[in-house]
Amino acid sequence: MELKDIRELIRFIDKSEIKEFEYETENGERIYISKKDDAPVFAAAPAAAYAQAPAAPAALPAAAPTAEVKDSGLKGNQVEIKTPIVGTFYEAPSPGAESFVKEGDTVKKGQTLCIVEAMKIMNEIEAEFDCKIVRKVGQNAKPVEYGEVIFIAEPL
Template sequence: MDIKEIKELIKYIEKSEIKEFQYENEEESIYISKMDDAPQMMAQPQYAAPVQQAPAPAAAPAVEAPAAPAIKGNEVVSPIVGTFYESPAPGSSPFVKEGDTVSKGQTLCIVEAMKIMNEIEAEYDCKIVKKVGQNGVPVEYGETIFIVEPL
């Protein structure tokens, strides 16, 4: 990647809602971050960190249906920017469905980033209250992908 392409990439990221970007191949590695100096809760690379129910960021999908009470539970957020997949392969059953009870370490979904399939696992035993992520749709770092209820 030449300097002109890097400058164009930086301009694009500055104008977008993307907070972090990382690209790596055999010859080069690029990391760009727009994270501010405010303390951030960082998730482990392979796990989504549960967070107590808090106001959703502006870019996050709504977690309540119209004219229905708010959904209570803990948020499972994407630890990376990538594409959300609910199943291991197209046409196969999803890893979890709403109402399922899962064990700590059980795979909830996959977030693909740069052709690497990152399994997102449950941090603790819980019940899936709501699947917020949509199959095949990009997710941002820190975006809510599930609402869960600890067991």
């Protein structure tokens, strides 16, 4: 068996679902090819799932405020507003634009606090309750993790 035939066989097996292949020629040459199973298997999503994705920015409520005050530095009835998703925190709708909220602002339930970009989708994070923004913790254009504090607020 020639090298080009072996390469073609490897490509064929690589593209197929065959896990192991063993072949012995008439003159005693033996070929054994095995795929590793270490890699995770991912199923492709149907194309229809991609077609149904929203094109407009999605509005997400902020993660529920925490009632814990242990070592968090919160005063009085202050609560932490946390991001409900992983992504990049943006304090304004576009570069150079005015921030959605500033420290000291009073916001109404449903008002946009910031944007968290996740997988090229701009997700507006909305206030879940009327409150006063005490401190902005999230940093503009910096990554945030799920459940990370982005604002400290006082419910009204």
